[in-house]
Amino acid sequence: MAISEPASDQRRAFVLDLPQRLVCLLDGASASHGRASLLLVVVALVAFLPGFFQISPIDRDEARFAQATKQMVESGNFVEIRFHTQARNKKPVGIHWLQAASVTAGEAVIGPSALTSIWLYRLPSLLAAVGAVLLTYWTALVFLSRRGALLAGLLMASCVLLGVEARLAKTDAVLLLTIIACFGALARAYVRPRAERTGDFRLAFIFWTAMAAGILVKxxxxxxxxGLAIVALAVVERSGSVLRPLRPLVGLVWCLLLVLPWFVAIWFATKGAFYQHAVGVDMLGKVTEGQEGHWGPPGTYFLAVWGTFWPSVVLAAMAAPFAWRARRDEKVRFLLCWLVPTWLLFEIAATKLPHYVLPLYPALAILGVMAIERGALARAGSRLAGLVWLWPVLAILVSLGLGGAYLWFGSGFGLAAWPLLALAIALLWMAARAFPRVGPEGAVLTAIAGALVLYTAVYQAMLPQMRALWISERLAAVVKEQGCPAANVSSFPYQEPSLVFLVGTDINYVLPNEAAALMKKGGCSLAFMDERFTGNFEKHAAAHGLKYHAVATISGFVYNGGRLTAITVYRSDDAPAGSGAAR
Structure with a gap:
């Protein structure tokens, strides 16, 4: 007669089985660079693709970047950067060129709808985010075994902040790609013995080409x-010989050849206004004052990293004592010079945005895995083991917060999301339980699996269905239904960049009296009026003798201003009306 195992033993075996299987997967994938790279690409796409095609344009930065690119494609002017009716002299042109190439290729396949297909504008960010994961692996090979480098790449692939940037049509994922490429080349130059630090054209080409690309992007x-890392290395080494393999003089000339043509062209095109605003207002303003309400005290990034680098931040935090003890080790010193000076600078700067420190996260990932490979986490014992419970605790908090938001803003009950959230929490609980039994690798890999499930629930099953958030998308649907040209559409005071992108560049952002005057000109014309200003609009419409009627009311939540709104869509009676109802 067979004796069944006690229930507690069965549960323990279940908790340990998945982490051990994931460790075996890591072992198998690290057998070759090809297998490792394939696994990183697959995991990165699983992390980044949910919601990529479905989530509406995000206000305000993403929509501004996308709209500026759209106007480039529409006008054929690929030097000047404009948003709606104004010059956008903030960032260089690199990201717009990448987005324009993506959209132009998309037009050839899907036609004119490519111009308002936000996923095409996001494609450079997605590819750059995947590339950043691969370059983290390439850079980590200088410091870790192939197996460890693969784990470092997986830590970046599962990072919350990189997943956000992969889904946004703006600069930061591409910037990260360029910075990691520079550090990968710099690390290979640095670990050479000083006597062997001679010119290496391959490394120099990678470093200076990536530098030029980064300058054109941001x-x-x-x-x-x-530069801060190089200065720090030169100080601690009392030598600048790390730059010799990178051929600084020849490389600088190459970098200038790549970047100067556009910088000269934009000088003449804007008569110097680009530099006056980009440097004098945008860049210096972020250092001295918190622009657009994004101020934060020193320590802001230290607090933010617990959410933005989740779930990998747990491993990075546990590796901190190791990094301090091993700070004189050559490889640890390089990673600290990458990490510490720039982190301190951003903590001091007035403007605080989470993505500013994203290029420092690969150093955190590599340090975390280095602590595993050198046995530092095993020696740390139970003093730091409690940090692993941040995996399920934060997942529960996110699930509760987003679940509540979904019930308020969503369409339907969202049955698909809840099982995924439950599975994510279960996996992250399993990871925390497994840490003292199977070690950090199996626990971290299980946490990454739980994070991937959580991202699928949030980005694929929840956010696209929160219709109250996507006001511009719903207003654009009314315009399409009514068949009015963008030049005959006006809006007040809801004037988000996403509305320009989705309705059309010629949309009018005007006051209620100007909206009434525009509608009086005849033809198919619409006016979007917030409920606070409908009386004002109706008064001016009466003064103009305008005949009109309401075709729809769009209720929602303006997440930038943090307020509920109801926008009435008015249509002139001078043209045949389409159908319309509250949406």
Missing amino acids: GPMTPLFV
Whole structure:
């Protein structure tokens, strides 16, 4: 007669089985660079693709970048950057060129609808985010075994902040790609013995080409991240020989050849206004004052990293004592010079946005895995083991918060999301339970699996269905239904960048009296009026003798202003009316 195992033993075996299987998967994938790269690409796509095609344009930065690119494609002017009726002299042109190439290729396949298909504008960010994961692996090979480098790449692939940036049509994922490429080349130059630090054209080409690309994407940010690390290395080594393999003189000339043509062209095109605003207002303003309400005290990034680098931040935090003890180790010193000076600078700067420190996260990932490979986490014992419960605790908090938001803003009950949220929490609980039994690798891999499930629930099953958030998308649907040209559409005071992108560049952002005057000109015309200003609009419409009627009311939540709104869509009676109802 067979004796059954006690229930507690069965549960323990279940908790340990998945982490051990994931460790075996890591072992198998690290057998070759090809297998490792394939696994990283697959995991990155599983992390980044949910919601990529479905989520509406996000206000305000993403929609501004996308609209500026759309106007480039519409006008054929690929030098000047404009948003709606104004010059957008903030960031260089690199991201717009990448997005324009994506949209132009999309037009050839899907036709004119490519211009308002936000996923095409996001494609450079997605590809750059996947590339950043692969370059984290490439850079980590300088410091870790192939197996460890693969784990470091997986830590970046599952990072919350990188997943957000992969889904946004703006600069930061591409900037990250350029910075990691620079650090990967710099690390290979640094670990050489000083006597062997001679010119290496391959490394120099990678470093300076990536530097030029970063400058074209976000101006001084790539030189800032890399330059501070080089200065720190030169100080601690009392030598600048780390730059010799990178051929600085020849490389600088190459970098200038790549970037100067556009910088000269934009000088003449804007008569110097681009530099006056981009440097004098945008860049310096972020250093001295919190622009657009994004101020934060020193320590803001230290607090934010617990959410933005989740779930990998647990491993990075547990590795902190190891990094301090091993700070004189050559490889640890390089990673600290990558991480510490720039982190301190951003903590001091007035403007605080979470994505500013994203290029420092690969160093955290590599340090975390280095602590595993050198046995530091095993020696740390139970003093830090409690941190692993941040995996399920934060997942529960996110699930509760987003679940409540979904019930308020969503369409239907969202049955698909709840099982996924439950599975994610179960996996993250399993990861925390497994940590002392199977070790950090199996626990971290299980946490990554739980994070991937959580991202699918949030981005694929929940956010696209929160219709109250996507006001511009619903207003654009009314315009399409009514068949009015963008030039005959006006809006007040709801004037988000996403509305320009989805309705059309010619939309009018005007006051209620101007909206009434525009509708009086005849033809198919619409006016969007917030409920606070409908009386004002109706008064001016009466003064103009305008005949009109309401065709729809769009109720929702303006997440930038944090307020509920109801927008009435008015249509002139001078043209045949389409159907319309409250949406």
